[in-house]
Amino acid sequence: MKLECKEISISDDEFGCTIEFLQEKEEFDGNIKKSAKEILASIKPYILLQRTYGEDEFEEDYYYFETHDFDKAGELKDFTINIYRKKILITRNNEIFEIAINSNNIEFENLKRALGRIANKEGQLQIYE
Secondary structure (H helix, E strand, O other), X not given: OEEEOOEEEEEEEXXXXXXXXEOOOOOOOOOOOXXXXXXXXXXOOEEEEEEEOOOOOOOOOEXXXXXXXXXHOEEOOOEEEEEOOOEEEEEEOOEEEEEEOOOXXXXXXXXXXXXXXXXXXXXXXXXXX
């Protein structure tokens, strides 16, 4: 699967770390009178990586992967992330997800840091600059 990323959203707080790669910039649609079918049809391509921190030292962190193809969503285990200046390759369940990115130096540094938090214990992270 290939994704041409136009927007990157990073959230990192006391509850966890989430990175979302969007093929199109999000625009709010105030029309709440859509059917479920219309809502599903309006979902644009994206990839989401998430690590939710355990609530205490006895609870494990949870790692999650999601994309607009809901059949590929699920727990994130035994994966690799290869970061290049212009793309990111995520290998999960023997499938490669390629994300083309165009970020400035500050965004790229923030992205590397956040992907490091996501990979942590469950995945492997390689950075090629």
